[in-house]
Amino acid sequence: MQRYFLPENYKENQTYSLVADDFHHAAHVMRMKVEEECFLVFNHQETIVAKVVDILEDSILLEEVRKEATQKEMPYAVSIACGYTKGDKLELVAQKGTELGMSELIGFPSKTSVAKWDDKKLTKKVPRFEKIVKEAAEQSHRQTVPSIRLLSSQKEFIQLLATYDHILVAYEESAKSGETKSLVKTLQAVQPGETVLIIFGPEGGLSPEEITLFEASGGILCGLGPRILRAETAPLYALSAMSYQWELL
Amino acid sequence: MQRYFLPENYKENQTYSLVADDFHHAAHVMRMKVEEECFLVFNHQETIVAKVVDILEDSILLEEVRKEATQKEMPYAVSIACGYTKGDKLELVAQKGTELGMSELIGFPSKTSVAKWDDKKLTKKVPRFEKIVKEAAEQSHRQTVPSIRLLSSQKEFIQLLATYDHILVAYEESAKSGETKSLVKTLQAVQPGETVLIIFGPEGGLSPEEITLFEASGGILCGLGPRILRAETAPLYALSAMSYQWELL
Numbered sequence: 001m002q003r004y005f006l007p008e009n010y011k012e013n014q015t016y017s018l019v020a021d022d023f024h025h026a027a028h029v030m031r032m033k034v035e036e037e038c039f040l041v042f043n044h045q046e047t048i049v050a051k052v053v054d055i056l057e058d059s060i061l062l063e064e065v066r067k068e069a070t071q072k073e074m075p076y077a078v079s080i081a082c083g084y085t086k087g088d089k090l091e092l093v094a095q096k097g098t099e100l101g102m103s104e105l106i107g108f109p110s111k112t113s114v115a116k117w118d119d120k121k122l123t124k125k126v127p128r129f130e131k132i133v134k135e136a137a138e139q140s141h142r143q144t145v146p147s148i149r150l151l152s153s154q155k156e157f158i159q160l161l162a163t164y165d166h167i168l169v170a171y172e173e174s175a176k177s178g179e180t181k182s183l184v185k186t187l188q189a190v191q192p193g194e195t196v197l198i199i200f201g202p203e204g205g206l207s208p209e210e211i212t213l214f215e216a217s218g219g220i221l222c223g224l225g226p227r228i229l230r231a232e233t234a235p236l237y238a239l240s241a242m243s244y245q246w247e248l249l
Numbered sequence: 250m251q252r253y254f255l256p257e258n259y260k261e262n263q264t265y266s267l268v269a270d271d272f273h274h275a276a277h278v279m280r281m282k283v284e285e286e287c288f289l290v291f292n293h294q295e296t297i298v299a300k301v302v303d304i305l306e307d308s309i310l311l312e313e314v315r316k317e318a319t320q321k322e323m324p325y326a327v328s329i330a331c332g333y334t335k336g337d338k339l340e341l342v343a344q345k346g347t348e349l350g351m352s353e354l355i356g357f358p359s360k361t362s363v364a365k366w367d368d369k370k371l372t373k374k375v376p377r378f379e380k381i382v383k384e385a386a387e388q389s390h391r392q393t394v395p396s397i398r399l400l401s402s403q404k405e406f407i408q409l410l411a412t413y414d415h416i417l418v419a420y421e422e423s424a425k426s427g428e429t430k431s432l433v434k435t436l437q438a439v440q441p442g443e444t445v446l447i448i449f450g451p452e453g454g455l456s457p458e459e460i461t462l463f464e465a466s467g468g469i470l471c472g473l474g475p476r477i478l479r480a481e482t483a484p485l486y487a488l489s490a491m492s493y494q495w496e497l498l
Contacts, residue, residue: 096485225497227391237485237489240485241490244493247429
């Protein structure tokens with residue numbers, strides 16, 4: 001069943017409207033008819049099943065049928081921070097990371113980043129990433145759309161670190177030296193209401209200076225198993241491991 | 250450090266040769282010189298660090314320095330079976346699945362497969378997939394290259410099922426109904442020497458008839474968390490969860 005995100009707070013006993021892109025999608029791609037149902041997701045993860053009551057020229061009107069029963073979100077908010085990578089790898093992380101439950105995607109310039117994204121380029125990129133995560137959130141039945149922050153300086157990123165309760169740093173050298181306990185230990189220690197940030201380097205990895213900076217801000221180095229994962233694969237491993245630990249185990 | 254797979258059994262105190270594509274890569278891409286080191290991986294996961302002793306016109310000769318110390322392979326052999334998907338999604342699974350530790354990738358025609366791959370097309374596809382997994386195995390420091398089986402009939406696939414010790418079936422309806430225990434229970438029950446197969450549908454999912462067939466062959470339906478994962482994302486979740494359970498926990 002199709003899913004639409006409405007950027008408004010949920011209020012009971014209202015008529016809700018799909019407009020603009022969502023209207024176009026519902027009317028012309030899904031060809032929804034009166035009485036057909038879809039999910040509507042409001043701010044604060046509130047989600048209902050709604051049915052179409054009227055189709056106007058530029059909006060579709062819906063009314064609530066029932067609340068969505070299942071919790072679809074990770075029990076803890078997980079932010080994924082990636083040093084800027086080449087090509088469209090960060091877009092893959094945006095799409096797959098949304099499916100796998102991340103709350104936020106942060107891009108930052110890392111020492112070894114080959115891709116140089118200036119402010120102008122970043123401003124252009126944000127709407128593109130927002131579209132990717134919105135579509136992936138609809139498809140994967142999320143109850144919230146991940147937020148996107150594409151930073152233009154590493155200083156800005158370092159300042160942000162103080163706002164997270166747990167910071168993990170996926171470090172290739174930790175994986176190589178056989179470090180296996182930090183990820184498990186951290187995931188098992190997270191308490192309700194706490195936030196987790198996990199930092200990944202670009203293709204060239206994180207530099208020793210960056211590792212020092214992240215550790216000084218409370219970052220814990222961790223390995224993600226004995227194999228060497230590409231820059232865009234490591235975040236998917238981490239999110240899957242989090243889901244397994246928190247949602248299945 | 251670069252890694253090359255030699256399709257031969259390891260013998261001590263030999264001179265080893267890189268030829269053909271590997272020679273080209275070592276000589277012209279990596280520009281290796283005498284005394285430089287790389288990994289050589291033989292059959293049965295035997296891996297050594299070797300150094301270049303001579304560079305000839307069409308081969309590079311190497312000698313052993315030491316054995317590779319770390320175990321890089323999953324403790325149990327995991328086969329990933331995917332109903333044929335559209336576009337290059339199966340190639341993404343081949344590459345990322347290799348990084349994440351799979352032993353074997355099986356493609357099979359599923360009821361809802363839009364992509365129809367006939368024998369002729371499959372025969373052409375195999376070398377392409379073999380190249381993808383070989384390169385990914387080198388990059389991710391595997392000690393074995395996953396094998397590729399692209400089947401042209403579902404019957405052939407069903408016959409294959411009897412050869413695995415544990416069969417999991419990733420089923421969207423299980424995820425939707427909140428099934429959370431089967432994956433954990435199966436992963437925790439695997440014994441040394443046993444094999445695991447996990448089956449994934451194409452974009453349209455597995456049909457009820459297919460589910461019945463797989464269950465009759467011993468398949469256990471499992472959910473992979475509360476979100477709906479795309480066809481190409483689900484195998485990456487499963488492999489990451491396996492690594493977390495078996496290699497980190």
